[in-house]
Structures are given as structure tokens and as C-alpha cells.
Amino acid sequence: MQTEAIQAFVSVCDRGSFQAAAEALHLSQPTISKRLAALETRLGHELFDRVGRGVALTEAGRAYLPHARELLAVIQDGARALDNLHADxxxxxxxxxxxxxxxxxxxxxxxxxxxxxxxxxxxxxxxxxxxxxxxxxxxxxxxxxxxxxxxxxxxxxxxxxxHDPMSVFVGRDHALATAESVAATDLAAYPAVLPPVESYTYAIIADALGAAGLDIAPRMTSHYLETLRMLAGVGIGWTVLPTSMEHPELARLELPGVAIQRxxxxxxxxxxxxxxxxxxxxxxxxxxxxxxxxx
Missing domain, CATH: 3.40.190.10 (Periplasmic binding protein-like II)
Structure with missing residues (x-):
């Protein structure tokens, strides 16, 4: 069926190789290759540039990929609608x-x-x-x-x-840990460890601290908040975590006029x-x- 060829195409795109796609779909690599060749013939365009063992999307492949994903999603949607006819x-x-x-x-x-x-x-x-x-x-x-x-x-x-309130934390030995008062701009003198700059959480932090006059440039980043908690705890930099993640190795800073919440x-x-x-x-x-x- 054409949908099987489209599924093979999307799987190769997601996994980066014919072999990985074959393993994910529990098929042989020659079967994946045949399905893709048939799809390319049907569409009249080559979808991949095959260079050595790697594959890269052609311009036609990049144009077709979102439509292929949407078609597979619609098919799954129809199957769910039928399944929902049962009360279980x-x-x-x-x-x-x-x-x-x-x-x-x-x-x-x-x-x-x-x-x-x-x-x-x-x-x-x-x-x-x-x-x-x-x-x-x-x-x-x-x-x-x-x-x-x-x-x-x-x-x-x-x-x-x-709602997930967040706070600025530093290690217990950090210079700001015992300060009587801390403004957001005081953080500029110290390195930060924060979520990646492309993440939703970073955008929330940057907006809140930016409104208080601080432009942040993290020394290190991680999607894992437990990792950020550890890095702040050992003194590598200040961080922003959910307030519920308070830890004995950290000191929470109260920044006047700053409210961070996810x-x-x-x-x-x-x-x-x-x-x-x-x-x-x-x-x-x-x-x-x-x-x-x-x-």
C-alpha cells in the first residue's frame, strides 16, 4: 500500500538511515528501499540523496515530508475514531x-x-x-x-x-548566599547555569529577568533541572529552578520585583x-x- 511506503519515508527521515528505519518497522532494509523507490516513482521525484551509507533529503523530500506526516496522522486519527465506537x-x-x-x-x-x-x-x-x-x-x-x-x-x-513558581538559587558557598539584599542586576557579575536557550523554560526566565534589567548569558545549559540543581550546589553558577526543588545545598535568593512562573x-x-x-x-x-x- 502507498501508506506503507509513506511510513517508510517518514521513518527514514526521523532515524537518519534505511537500516535504522528497517529495524524500527521490523522490516528488512531491501524492503524499505523497494518501498521508497516505488514512492519516488509514483511521485516523480527523488526524495533522498544517497551518499555512501548516509541519506539526506532532497528539495522535493523536504517539501513532501510535512504532507507525509499529516497523511499518517490522519490515518491514525481515523483508526482512533473507529476504536472510540467501543465504550471500553x-x-x-x-x-x-x-x-x-x-x-x-x-x-x-x-x-x-x-x-x-x-x-x-x-x-x-x-x-x-x-x-x-x-x-x-x-x-x-x-x-x-x-x-x-x-x-x-x-x-x-x-x-x-x-502553576509552577520558580526561584533563583545559588550554592551555600556562593558570594550572594549570605547577602542582605540582592537585585536581579547583581547576578550579572556571576556565571549562570540554565536550561537551553531554545527551551520554553529559558524564554520564561529570560523574560522575567530581562524585565528587571538583567541580560543572561549562561555558562552551561541542561534540559535536566536536577542537573542544574547539582551544578548550582557545587558552585558552578546560579540557576533558576521550581521553588519546590529547594535543597539543603542551595540558598534561595529573594529578588524584589521579580516573579518567575511556568x-x-x-x-x-x-x-x-x-x-x-x-x-x-x-x-x-x-x-x-x-x-x-x-x-
């Missing part, structure tokens, strides 16, 4: 979680969920919030529970579940059907929504 909450739940939300917000939710719906098979990807958004846009995941982007993603629907919650695609399993999870999350998030 069962089958796969294709979910993406950001690392912090997965570790600190979702364990109790998932524990209650799998106890209530034992016939659901969660397929959870732990990824960065930015990658989670892309996976929902591309139809690879039904839902993601993440740090919500600010401003909101134009192609997705979001449900804010929790919104955490679920995102979904507005034009795609959700499985009964995904709908059940959204209902459970809504029951845990903080009052401030409801507002």
Missing part, C-alpha cells in the same frame, strides 16, 4: 511527558490511571517540552504533559493544570480525535487542576 477504555495511550513533569507531577496521576484502566497500554516518551509539541503536531503522540509554551503554540490546544499542563491537536484512553487521562488531569490554573 483500552488499547495504547501514546503520551509524551517532559522530564520534570514526568518525575514530579505525573507519578500519582499515572498510578491512579493504570489502576482504574488496567486495559490501557501506556506508550510514554520522555522528551523535552519543545520536542513533545512537535510530536503532537506531527501526530506521533496524542497528548503531551509538559511546560506550556509562552506564548501559546498556535497550532495546539492547551489545558493548564498546574505553566504546566496538557497539549493536544484540535483537529484530531483522541482515543478513549487519552480522554480518560485528560479527565483525570482536570480533576487535579489547581484553582489558580482554572482561573
Amino acid at each position: 477504555t483500552a488499547g495504547p495511550l501514546r503520551l509524551a511527558l517532559s522530564h520534570h513533569v514526568g518525575l514530579h507531577r505525573m507519578p500519582e496521576v499515572l498510578r491512579a490511571y493504570i489502576a482504574r484502566y488496567p486495559n490501557v497500554a501506556p506508550e510514554i516518551a520522555f522528551v523535552d517540552s519543545e520536542a513533545a509539541c512537535r510530536s503532537v503536531v506531527n501526530g506521533e503522540r496524542e497528548l503531551a504533559v509538559i511546560t506550556l509554551p509562552s506564548p501559546a503554540h498556535p497550532g495546539l490546544v492547551e489545558d493548564c493544570i498546574w 505553566r504546566l499542563g496538557a497539549i493536544r491537536h484540535p483537529r484530531r480525535s483522541l482515543s478513549n484512553a487519552a480522554r480518560a487521562l485528560l479527565t483525570m488531569l482536570d480533576a487535579r487542576r489547581e484553582p489558580s490554573a482554572r482561573a
Whole structure:
């Protein structure tokens, strides 16, 4: 079928080689090659430049890729719509979680969920919030529970579940740890360890501190907040973490006039059907929504 060839095309794009795509789809590499050759013949364009063992998208391949992703997503959407005709909450739940939300917000939710719906098979990807958004846009995941982007993603629907206040932290031996008062601009004299500059969390931090007159330039970055907590604790730099991540090795700084806060919650695609399993999870999350998030 043509959809099988399109699936092979997208898999090669995502994994970077015919062999990796074949392993992911449980097919032989010659089968992948034949499907792609047939697709290229049908389309009348070469989709890949084959150089040695590597592959790179041609201009035609880059133009076709978003349409291929959308077609596969629509097919999955139709299958879910048919599955939803059955009243049972069962089958796969294709979910993406950001690392912090997965570790600190979702364990109790998932524990209650799998106890209530034992016939659901969660397929959870732990990824960065930015990658989670892309996976929902591309139809690879039904839902993601993440740090919500600010401003909101134009192609997705979001449900804010929790507000996540954040604070500036330094190690106990840091020069600012015992200062009587600290302004945001005082941080400029010291290195910072922060989330990557392309992340949603970095944008939130940069906006809040920028409004207080501080332009930040991190010495090191990491998506993992536990790593940032460790780096600040040993004295490599100041950082910004959820206030709930206070630690004995850290001192929290009170910065007058600075309020940093993330919104955490679920995102979904507005034009795609959700499985009964995904709908059940959204209902459970809504029951845990903080009052401030409801507002």
C-alpha cells in the first residue's frame, strides 16, 4: 500500500538511515528501499540523496515530508475514531511527558490511571517540552504533559493544570548566599547555569529577568533541572529552578520585583480525535487542576 511506503519515508527521515528505519518497522532494509523507490516513482521525484551509507533529503523530500506526516496522522486519527465506537477504555495511550513533569507531577496521576484502566497500554516518551509539541503536531503522540509554551503554540490546544513558581538559587558557598539584599542586576557579575536557550523554560526566565534589567548569558545549559540543581550546589553558577526543588545545598535568593512562573499542563491537536484512553487521562488531569490554573 502507498501508506506503507509513506511510513517508510517518514521513518527514514526521523532515524537518519534505511537500516535504522528497517529495524524500527521490523522490516528488512531491501524492503524499505523497494518501498521508497516505488514512492519516488509514483511521485516523480527523488526524495533522498544517497551518499555512501548516509541519506539526506532532497528539495522535493523536504517539501513532501510535512504532507507525509499529516497523511499518517490522519490515518491514525481515523483508526482512533473507529476504536472510540467501543465504550471500553483500552488499547495504547501514546503520551509524551517532559522530564520534570514526568518525575514530579505525573507519578500519582499515572498510578491512579493504570489502576482504574488496567486495559490501557501506556506508550510514554520522555522528551523535552519543545520536542513533545512537535510530536503532537506531527501526530506521533496524542497528548503531551509538559511546560506550556509562552506564548501559546498556535497550532495546539492547551489545558493548564498546574502553576509552577520558580526561584533563583545559588550554592551555600556562593558570594550572594549570605547577602542582605540582592537585585536581579547583581547576578550579572556571576556565571549562570540554565536550561537551553531554545527551551520554553529559558524564554520564561529570560523574560522575567530581562524585565528587571538583567541580560543572561549562561555558562552551561541542561534540559535536566536536577542537573542544574547539582551544578548550582557545587558552585558552578546560579540557576533558576521550581521553588519546590529547594535543597539543603542551595540558598534561595529573594529578588524584589521579580516573579518567575511556568505553566504546566496538557497539549493536544484540535483537529484530531483522541482515543478513549487519552480522554480518560485528560479527565483525570482536570480533576487535579489547581484553582489558580482554572482561573
